[in-house]
């Protein structure tokens with residue numbers, strides 16, 4: 001890992017270099033260099049660790065930790081099945097080093113490929129616009145061909161803003177100067193704490209509560225809203241909040257109003273007058289798009305109030321030739337959405353006369369907490385608000401044969417339908433393997449009958465990183481009549 005220097009923008013700027021395409025951000029942005037585009041002169045700009053959030057600090061490492069947590073949980077739960085086992089020890093450093101020992105070389109390899117690549121120039125630094133099609137880049141990282149601290153002017157016929165999002169830290173924490181982690185740092189901790197306080201009650205809070213509690217850490221969650229995971233179907237969110245209360249110390253409807261360090265621990269004062277404390281604090285209060293330091297004020301690119309770049313359904317901003325995708329502009333902060341948007345923008349860059357829209361029809365999501373959660377389509381409340389004649393079915397895992405095998409007492413799958421037409425509108429699942437279980441529902445909602453294998457693979461979302469991606473890749477590997485290597 002190379003150090004990250006804050007950009008200062010002082011000193012001399014290089015002569016301007018012109019590119020056909022500039023990509024800012026190497027998460028899903030890195031996948032824009034498709035065979036159709038690689039003959040163009042392309043610059044890739046990355047200020048952080050190469051490969052973006054999902055690979056380095058997001059989906060991939062968290063799910064590798066979740067898997068280790070599940071192994072520990074299975075051992076603890078084994079006696080229920082007549083299999084006696086005991087958990088002797090959790091070797092945190094070994095788990096951590098195994099995970100990043102696998103991830104870091106992938107990131108470094110991806111960077112080297114772009115630095116040394118025939119068709120691309122890599123700028124390992126911070127980009128900001130100085131005009132609609134002109135960027136100033138301050139080199140902040142070693143590992144590329146440019147010296148740290150140097151500045152470079154580059155212009156692009158086309159520019160893609162794929163800058164992602166970063167954790168938001170409330171003022172009460174920042175101003176108190178207490179030590180804290182975000183999801184960017186907590187996975188590389190030196191040692192497991194005995195007690196962890198998590199501020200926030202969304203997706204990141206739910207996943208890390210599961211990881212750390214399964215590994216033996218006592219977890220307290222502090223959340224402003226009345227329940228956890230409020231974006232879910234109401235019934236599923238309430239069921240999860242009850243299960244969470246049985247596993248962790250869950251404080252809801254409260255805000256942190258003060259923070260201090262006391263006897264080597266972090267202590268949060270809450271708005272109801274109570275106090276919680278822990279050896280370590282994780283702040284998981286949402287992520288904001290990385291657009292504020294991009295110099296967009298020097299361009300015609302517009303942003304929403306929450307900082308997301310305004311794009312049309314093709315990924316075009318208000319400036320012709322400037323595009324955006326993923327967490328920088330999307331209403332969904334999900335990797336499979338960023339990937340789908342990247343495939344769409346890659347196609348649109350190569351085929352300006354045959355633009356394709358983003359596919360935001362049925363965006364699924366999975367939360368790898370305990371128990372797992374997955375969702376696609378309308379919640380019951382959304383369906384009612386949209387005027388459907390709503391029917392629902394809550395199917396318990398425990399009322400099916402495999403549910404008996406699992407001795408499951410909590411898993412549920414809620415289907416939401418339109419009684420007037422019999423159409424499925426949404427599926428919301430809380431239980432083991434939920435992320436895999438909902439895939440056929442995603443398929444049913446997204447595709448009609450009589451589809452080819454490639455249409456089946458590319459006509460819908462595949463939850464990332466679920467086991468179903470094995471099937472997605474197998475489908476894409478099949479040869480179909482008139483195979484053209486479709487880009488979307």
Ligand SMILES: Cc1cc2nc3c(=O)[nH]c(=O)nc-3n(C[C@H](O)[C@H](O)[C@H](O)COP(=O)(O)OP(=O)(O)OC[C@H]3O[C@@H](n4cnc5c(N)ncnc54)[C@H](O)[C@@H]3O)c2cc1C
Nearest residue numbers: 025027028047048052053058127163164326327333334335
């Ligand atoms: C802990 C965690 C777990 C997650 N788990 C899942 C999951 O299981 N499934 C799922 O679907 N999603 C998950 N997500 C969300 C997912 O990681 C993101 O939606 C996705 O990675 C966004 O991709 P992106 O390409 O838009 O942005 P990123 O991958 O964030 O890439 C943006 C890149 O741009 C760079 N950059 C920013 N500004 C500049 C600049 N001015 N100059 C140069 N470079 C710049 C950044 O350094 C970064 O590398 C998770 C996120 C987190 C934080």
Ligand SMILES: NC(=O)c1ccc[n+]([C@@H]2O[C@H](COP(=O)([O-])OP(=O)(O)OC[C@H]3O[C@@H](n4cnc5c(N)ncnc54)[C@H](O)[C@@H]3O)[C@@H](O)[C@H]2O)c1
Nearest residue numbers: 170200201202203204205223224225284285286333366367
């Ligand atoms: N499995 C996945 O797909 C996955 C996993 C992790 C993250 N993500 C993505 O990352 C995004 C960000 O995750 P997140 O959990 O940070 O955000 P989030 O929006 O899911 O949750 C933020 C939570 O923090 C609470 N909150 C906000 N300010 C607070 C405060 N001052 N005090 C107490 N609580 C406060 C909110 O009420 C909310 O419950 C997610 O929305 C998701 O799209 C996805």
